[in-house]
Amino acid sequence: MSRPQEPHRPFFPHGNPFRMILPKGSYLSPKLQALLNKFEETLAVRLRKLIPKHNNEVLSLSWMVLAVQLLSETHNDIKSLITELELPVVDWDDKWIDVYLDNSVKLLDICIALCSELSRLSQGQLLLHCVLRNLDQNSSTDILKVKSSIDSWRQHIGAKNPRVDNCFPIIDKLMESLELPKVKNSAKGKTLMRAMYGVKVQTLFVCSAFISAFTGSDKKLVDLRVAGTHLWAEAFNHLQSFVNGEIRNLVSSGRNFLLKDLESVATSVCELYPMTQGSMEPLETDALQKSIAGLGKKADELSSGLDLLAKEVDEFFQIVLSGRDALLGNLRVSSSVLDSPKKYRMDEQHVR
Template identity: 80%
Template sequence: MSRPQEPHRPFFPHGNPFRMILPKGSYLSPKLQALLNNFEETLAGRLRKLVPKCKDDVFSVSWMLLAVQLLSETHNDIKSLITELGLPVVDWDDKWIDVYLDNSVKLLDICIALSSELSRLSQGQLLLHCVLRNLEQSGSSKAKSSIDSWRQHIGSKNPRIDNCFAIIDKLTESLELPKVKNSAKGKTLMRAMYGVRVQTLFVCSAFMSAFTGSDKKLIDLHVTGTHLWGEAFNDLQRCVFGEIRNLVLSDRNVLVKELEAVSTSVSEVYSVFQEGVEPTKSESVQKSVVELRRNMDELSSGLDLLAKEVDGFFHIVLSGRDALLGNLRVSGSVFDPPKKHKMEEQLVR
């Protein structure tokens, strides 16, 4: 489905984007207000959980796991809210559907890119196993060669991750939601969806920094106090983004904590090679090897768990998209044949 190209507008030039969704004096029934408050309070609690207890927790695998888990919970909650609202898909504005489907494709692309990066890092672990085997069997020359191969592999760029920068730009633009017609349920849904999009954008942009060592796609947002989760988000963003920028300024190419620990252990082993000491005869190398094994195991288990969480999030997004398309086909065939044709074009696009 082709859409007319609108001129680029400054990002939130007039402050709160929800002034157009829930203007002053806008009325929600007690039931709708309770549903919205419950959603926003739950979101606020999740955002508070993501505030690191100390700065070293930023980009630990455990923090990244929690980020994906909480994001999955929020996306499940928005599906439940849609059901509770009892807002038939035939009553959705076409612009809502367009934004939802477009964003879901972008999120699926990001999930695929993240999965490919996690797989690439796991492949690097195989090279390190070669390092350990060579240290035990072949001496320093082959082990040194394996370390060089690992460094080259870890230092290489993943084109899929680089492509996510443009996707994040598009997700940012979609935060400026279309106007909502006179529908209290629609206004409730759009306000809740704003929270989902903000949390999603935060996690995606943070992860891109983790895997690229760059802070150029950190999107600083300010959420007003009219949202029950606004203060929690602003605190989280200030804490995490501030630490990310500190890490980038320190010229650290590796931001993932467990990967950095592995890299440090590898450097300690490699430094002995530079001194011409035979590793099997060096007590310091043997200690470094033990530490390297431990760090490798921790990284491997973390990567496996994170890959499963990303895959789970992928299927949550995909199932939500499929459910919407299924409802559109059913409603289109019964109520609005032209809309059915329109949405099939959207699916092919």
């Protein structure tokens, strides 16, 4: 399968990628229009679900878990739409297939990077458990261990993960792919490409927000302009404006961590740390016990949230991987079918 030889053209945020796909006067049958409307209306509902009610929900683990769950549902929906369109792989344009396969690899790379970061953060929780366990022992020797564990935790959590930083150029490439290849005179193809645009926009939004959360940077936060002709445009534009605005506020305020649950734990650690300084005598103050209890609760919440998010990211990884494998499998089958008449004729000539 050949890839386009021309270089990638830049993404134009002020343009409408569908000026080529659904030009004025394009006609879709009532059945195709109904399928497309159903897909877009469902996407709009999902995007509205993701609009936070309060600023402090942005980049919380519970919000991020919901974001991946809804993204997985949309990727499953596009699989169902392809089935309902009854559009055989042999009818797919080579450029569609190239873009899909290329994007799926990039999404798998992002998932691997996110899982790597979630695993790294979970490893930091072991140091917090050491802090809490030594505080429970409450001896002068254990207080020294507490200080050491806190310092190690701060160093571990503050370190950069190069795998996540490597997602920046991947986001750029995904942005470029929004300008979809031209579609031949196929109503089904146009329907599929319009739906795929919605999938790409939701995917880009979620990925860029997550990368910002784990890098503490908003430099690759994407701002997309979605035309009002899409039934989900209003919901998406509201969601993007709310979330991106809050992320930029967090970055400009100089926060050490954009991930809300991690920031909450870090605040508790900062409150606890001064209480471990000075005298090596056992610590018995009410303030200390309250601080220990608060840190223990927040650390448990962070651990469970990280585990749940890692599970959802892994499930999304499997969805993307299975979709890619299914397409490759269909391509192999289609290739065999197309080659079989030729092979039959050659065999027949050999018999003669």
